[in-house]
Amino acid sequence: MRAARALDNASRLAPHLPTLQHGNGGAANSRAVARGMSSTAAQVLVFDSSEATGIGWCDALAARSRGRLRGSTVTTLDAAEHELSSQPIAAILLVPDAAGQCFELLARLRSLMPALPVVGVGDAASGERFAREGGHEWVELEPGTAPDAREQQLVERVLRFAVERAGLQSELERQRRLGLHLAHHDTLTDLPNRQLFRTQLRQLLHQAQRNPRALAVMFVDLDRFKQINDTLGHRVGDLMLVEVARRLQSCVRETDIAARRGGDEFTVLLDGIRRGQDAARVARKILTEIAKPYSIGGHELFLTASIGMSLFPADGADSEALVRNADIAMYRAKARGGNTYQFFMPEMTDRAMERMEMENSLHQALERQQFVLYYQPQVDLTSGRIVAMEALIRWQHPEAGMIFPDEFIPLAEETGIIVRMGEWVLGEACRQAKRWDEQGLTPVVQAVNFSARQFQFRRPVERIREVLQETGLDPARLDLELTESAVMKDPGFAMETLRKLRDMGVSISIDDFGTGQSSLAYLKKFPISKLKIDKTFIHTLLADRKDAAITNAIIAMAHELELKAVAEGVETPAQLEYLRGPGCDEVQGYLFSRPVPAEEAGRLLASWNTPLN
Structure with a gap:
């Protein structure tokens, strides 16, 4: 259990791109080899039951890669788990041992850190097991002999390519996650955007229909923001919107959702409220926060908001109706002079249709x-x-x-x-x-x-x-x-x-x-x-x-x-x-x-x- 926890910690700590600090595990000789090498070198963990052989691999990798790889040697599972949890590791070189510890480590790595490149060296029989256990690359060596210069060079290249490939894959995954985030979040405030808000509202409505509970949708529109934006410029306006977004988030719980709809319009979803007064209390808190002074670009600025609210299930059974009715109520709040909130009432629909x-x-x-x-x-x-x-x-x-x-x-x-x-x-x-x-x-x-x-x-x-x-x-x-x-x-x-x-x-x-x-x-x-x-x-x-x-x-x-x-x-x-x-x-x-x-x-x-x- 202790070993599994250590690897679990490592899966959170060790990035797949080489960050490349020097390790602190293994023998003194391996640490000495690493000293003086480039801080941009990729850190390789060599797992070998023979410390002397492991040190030899570290020396060979450092020499053959001309400083692009540096290694530290470990001989036990405990030492490997310590290294993985304490520093970023770019790749692992496994040398099979008679006790099978390296394959036990490989199995745990495949479960907890599947993207970490693992390269193995040894005889053909060990290579077959390595492949079955999910290893990435295997370099076959003659059993019972020390690796010659050509074999050392081959292992170095395989390791280096494995590190580079993992880095590319990690960057592609990072870009994919970033693209997904940008598609669902406002680029200025980083709040969920209209699309994500609608998706989350639909999901919560589906849950609320199976397990009945009340929801509230707020439509928040800033009063006379356009005048500030036009007078002081879009840069000041953007900074104000970012601050409004921060204040809005501070007024809601982690289970609630605050989103930017566009321009100076925001929406808020309150999940699991007990009654309308809960929503009113949050609305008053939002109005108070937004009305506090803004110190931006050498200006002390003031802003207020108008808030319209609709409640599920009373004011609509689907996301479109709830947002539309909250929008209608917001216009009513604005017509009352702004800096206030208004619950939706059915008779408002006629006026909204006329408008x-x-x-x-x-x-x-x-x-x-x-x-x-x-x-x-x-x-x-x-x-x-x-x-x-x-x-x-x-x-x-x-x-x-x-x-x-x-x-x-x-x-x-x-x-x-x-x-x-x-x-x-x-x-x-x-x-x-x-x-x-x-x-x-x-x-x-x-x-x-x-x-x-x-x-x-x-x-x-x-x-x-x-x-x-x-x-x-x-x-x-x-x-x-x-x-x-x-x-x-x-x-x-x-x-x-x-x-x-x-x-x-x-x-x-x-x-x-x-x-x-x-x-x-x-x-x-x-x-x-x-x-x-x-x-x-x-x-x-x-x-x-x-x-x-x-x-x-x-x-x-x-x-x-x-x-x-x-x-x-x-x-x-x-x-x-x-x-x-x-x-x-x-x-x-x-x-x-x-x-x-x-x-x-x-x-x-x-x-x-x-x-x-």
């Missing part, structure tokens, strides 16, 4: 040309003339009729459809401006909303230049409206991009000013032309002193920065009259015109020639 249908319809709307542009005039408060037309998108749905932006723009932003949609708006608005020119109408500026995603990801300067060239519109006739948040996501990128646009002749307005996050230090540096006061302040400025004060302050600040102030959402003559006081430059709203189709907007341009004052 999925809306997303599919949005994709189809672009292909089927269901989007149309309406136009709303911007009026100079001094002259009373139209100075710009803002293009506003509408969705002419074949069944639902006219759908307004508030109903589909948030989903378009979330799914990324907004990029293609925004590019279509830009092109169509510029083409319409040229059509009005061809009709002989007074040229006005064409104002176009530009989404944050378009601004950050799709080569905005190059794309705008392409559209202007394609349509032939004068760059001075294009005004891009960006929100404060869009330009503040990456102020450095925004500064460079806005300067390039200004140099092209394109003007920039900050839309919905006063509702987003901005820095006055950057605002004064950005090459912008207008501040558009958000309509929420205009609606109540006559009834709310604070909104009136904010409106006055924005107008005054715009003028101090040599910018124009534009008031949105002007609906009454009283609001218009108030805005004259602080010197608002331009106004826009239902008082002048609702957004109208292009044809009607053209008639407005043709007839609008009466000053307001």
